[in-house]
Amino acid sequence: MPTFWPSATSSNVDLAFTRPVTYKVGIMSDRFLIFVPAYNCENQVPRVIADLACLTDEPGKFAIALIENRSTDSTLRRAEASLDACPLPDKLLIQNDENYNLGGSHKVAFDFARAEGYEYVIVLHGDDQGSIRDILPLLRKGGHRNLDALLGARFMKGSTLQGYSMLRTWANVTFNLIFSAVAGKRFYDLGSGLNLFRRSIFDNGFHLKFADNLTFNYYLVFGLADTGKRLAFFPINWREDDQISNAKLFTQGITMLKMLGQRIRSKQAFLRAEHRITPRSSYPATVVRRWSPSEDPA
Numbered sequence: 032m033p034t035f036w037p038s039a040t041s042s043n044v045d046l047a048f049t050r051p052v053t054y055k056v057g058i059m060s061d062r063f064l065i066f067v068p069a070y071n072c073e074n075q076v077p078r079v080i081a082d083l084a085c086l087t088d089e090p091g092k093f094a095i096a097l098i099e100n101r102s103t104d105s106t107l108r109r110a111e112a113s114l115d116a117c118p119l120p121d122k123l124l125i126q127n128d129e130n131y132n133l134g135g136s137h138k139v140a141f142d143f144a145r146a147e148g149y150e151y152v153i154v155l156h157g158d159d160q161g162s163i164r165d166i167l168p169l170l171r172k173g174g175h176r177n178l179d180a181l182l183g184a185r186f187m188k189g190s191t192l193q194g195y196s197m198l199r200t201w202a203n204v205t206f207n208l209i210f211s212a213v214a215g216k217r218f219y220d221l222g223s224g225l226n227l228f229r230r231s232i233f234d235n236g237f238h239l240k241f242a243d244n245l246t247f248n249y250y251l252v253f254g255l256a257d258t259g260k261r262l263a264f265f266p267i268n269w270r271e272d273d274q275i276s277n278a279k280l281f282t283q284g285i286t287m288l289k290m291l292g293q294r295i296r297s298k299q300a301f302l303r304a305e306h307r308i309t310p311r312s313s314y315p316a317t318v319v320r321r322w323s324p325s326e327d328p329a
């Protein structure tokens with residue numbers, strides 16, 4: 032287990048017995064794992080990884096874990112080449128042993144982040160619809176410190192959306208409002224592709240029975256609100272250009288209505304219920320390649 036970097040806000044460190052240390056305000060002391068879920072996005076994943084080069088001069092400790100989900104195209108090969116070329120020192124290419132879909136990939140990522148001692152997980156979808164740059168100003172201000180989840184929102188003041196039809200935008204905004212009313216907490220997005228989570232909130236496994244598919248995030252926002260987690264939303268820039276959307280408006284809408292029915296009937300039963308089509312006791316994955324500073328040639 033790697034050593035934790037001291038947290039600027041930690042109160043359990045007795046500084047009286049140590050040399051004076053100047054803790055800088057901001058992200059200097061935090062460890063972030065950037066989790067990039069990737070499936071059949073061979074054309075987009077190189078752009079996402081190339082963009083992460085902007086983190087080289089950031090003071091926080093950023094590592095990348097790209098989790099490849101058994102793509103049928105060249106995503107794995109192209110991800111490896113892109114990671115190899117990326118100037119950040121800590122990088123991992125992980126492949127799920129089976130396809131666990133997007134929600135299952137999150138479970139792999141949170142588990143891995145716990146094993147390696149990361150305090151925060153930043154989710155950034157591998158299909159290049161958003162950018163890590165949108166969250167950086169908040170991290171620099173320490174905006175994540177008093178929160179359990181900082182969620183990117185495509186549908187709030189300050190957000191920009193490109194390539195989304197009126198119908199799709201309307202459907203999203205409508206579901207945001209319905210979910211908010213049911214949860215008693217304002218949700219500005221039920222699942223964008225740029226989110227930050229405090230990793231320790233997943234240590235008790237409250238998320239493990241949430242659906243493994245693309246609806247995982249919808250369960251998660253309810254789960255976060257219903258277990259009293261501290262969450263906030265921030266506006267993001269989101270686009271759809273050469274991506275293939277897998278979120279089918281009609282079938283997804285029906286699924287969401289069923290989910291709402293379940294949640295309205297009982298909050299507690301909803302939290303405890305099995306929401307997966309294929310329940311699993313574990314989500315095994317394999318590290319295909321790891322780059323770390325100590326392994327760099329001298």
Ligand SMILES: Nc1nc2c(ncn2[C@@H]2O[C@H](COP(=O)(O)OP(=O)(O)OP(=O)(O)O)[C@@H](O)[C@H]2O)c(=O)[nH]1
Nearest residue numbers: 068069070072100132133156157158245276277278
């Ligand atoms: N569809 C799908 N996406 C996966 C899977 N595993 C990881 N992903 C990644 O999850 C992200 C989201 O998938 P999308 O198909 O774009 O779904 P979405 O973002 O909910 O829908 P859009 O709003 O249309 O983009 C992408 O970065 C995928 O590469 C999988 O098994 N299926």
Ligand SMILES: [Mg+2]
Nearest residue numbers: 156158160274
């Ligand atoms: Mg997408």
